[in-house]
Amino acid sequence: MxxxxxxxxxxxxxLAVxxxxxxxxTLTAASPWFLLLLVVPAVLAAWVLRTGFDVTGDAVTVHSLLGRRRVPWSEVAGVRIGERGDLWLVTTGGTEVRxxxxxxxxLPAIGRASGGRIPVPELPDGQ
Known part of the structure; x- marks a missing residue:
């Protein structure tokens, strides 16, 4: 593997979390009930550590806070660039995975990691 x-x-x-x-x-000095607010940075830390995706020779595995989705290369049709520059994996079934x-x-780093399965458009010289 x-x-x-x-x-x-x-x-x-x-560090920011x-x-x-x-x-x-510091709010806990006002009331011990404010300890419940510490759930928010705990969830944020879990999100930072968990979310992302892995590119292997077999598939792309997208990890979210509560789950994951594995898309084999045979089901990858391409990558779509959203309006704000976000990337979406397009499957042969017509679904998209952010x-x-x-x-x-x-995109160039993702293209290299995919072994050429995700093509990266060449920029003209001087750009």
């Missing part, structure tokens, strides 16, 4: 190429949210984002959690802990944590600028 080959090692997957992983694409996900930058782990440095966890930690600072947010520390700021929320590729989290990446934008159109990441």
């Amino acid at each position: 080959d090692t997957p190429a992983r694409f996900g949210t930058n782990r440095a984002t966890l 930690l600072v947010f959690a520390l700021c929320l802990t 590729l989290p944590a990446v934008r159109a600028r990441d």
Whole structure:
């Protein structure tokens, strides 16, 4: 089995989540009920650590906070670039799966990781 190429949210984002959690802990001096607010940074940290996708020789596996979806290369029709530069994996069945944590600028790295299965358009010289 080959090692997957992983694409996900930058782990440095966890620092901001930690600072947010520390700021929320000061509220617990007002009332212990504010401890419930610490669920929010816990969910944010889980989202940062979990969401993303893996590219292997067999398939693309998209991970969300609560699940995952594996799309074999035989079912991949291409990649669609959304209006805001977000990427969507288009399947041969006509469905689309959002590729989290990446934008159109990441397409060359995804194309390299796919071994050429996802073509990357060449830019004209000088751009």
